[in-house]
Amino acid sequence: MSTDPSALEREMEETRQRLAGTIDQLLHRASPKTVASRQAWSIKAHYVDPATGQPRTDNILKTVGTVVGVAAAILVVRRLTA
Template sequence: MTEPVSATPDEIFDEIEQIRHRLSDTIDQLVDRANPKNIADRQKKKILAHYIDEHGNPRFENIMPPAAIAAAAVAGIVVLRRLLK
């Protein structure tokens, strides 16, 4: 059997205050993470990091495939419009 812990009321009060403080910090962190503006900022940074390296230079290996697809789509639309006239 375990022996009951004998704590003074002041020790119990201090422990409750510490727990309350930790819970408050956790709630603040959750609110900050769930803030729509912060979510958008994180997504923006994630996308920019995909297309721009840490020195601010473009990452052509990530830029070229979507650019080529967009150019091919535009070219295809132009060709189709000319064929249908």
């Protein structure tokens, strides 16, 4: 580290620039639009293979089975309490 005032100013300006870039990256990553896009991509990747574009039938069938099971359980509980 130098004691030259101009060198210190230059180092401070470089540090400010790096911090500004980091803050911009963090703001982009945390923006609601970016977060929603990342989540949508994640969900799509769960049901469609990104490499081939083919549907992942095993994951689709698991989800459908879960939805049908929950719906059936709700119907049974309603009938028993009615």
